[in-house]
Amino acid sequence: MTELLRRAISQIEKLPEAEQDAIASRLLAELEYERLWQDKFGATKDEQWDILAEMVRQEIVVGETKALEDFFCFKLLSQVLRIFLVS
Incomplete structure (x- = not known):
């Protein structure tokens, strides 16, 4: 423990x-x-990951994605990432 x-x-x-x-x-x-x-x-099989990756690529091409900053406070996000990267 x-x-x-x-x-x-x-x-x-x-x-x-x-x-x-x-x-x-x-x-x-x-x-x-x-x-x-x-x-x-x-x-999850490799083929499933490949399908998911292709779906994301298509969403990016047609502009259906948004930046993380649109959903999260960038300052808070960077603090959280620092916590995980340091841990």
């Missing part, structure tokens, strides 16, 4: 049982979701 997880569990242990159960339920649901996502992602 990592030190970060130990610290989190230590804090959770101080909460009332109902809150502990709520956090545990969310964590278990997240783990299940991640497992399902990995199963689906891992089962």
Whole structure:
């Protein structure tokens, strides 16, 4: 177990049982979701990726795409990317 997880569990242990159960339920649901996502992602065939890539290329050509900056604050996005790149 990592030190970060130990610290989190230590804090959770101080909460009332109902809150502990709520956090545990969310964590278990997240783990299940991640497992399902990995199963689906891992089962994706090269041909499916090729089809998806071609669809994206066509959307770019006809101008159906938008820059990420149109959806996200660029400053926030760059901060998030720094977090992931440093981690």
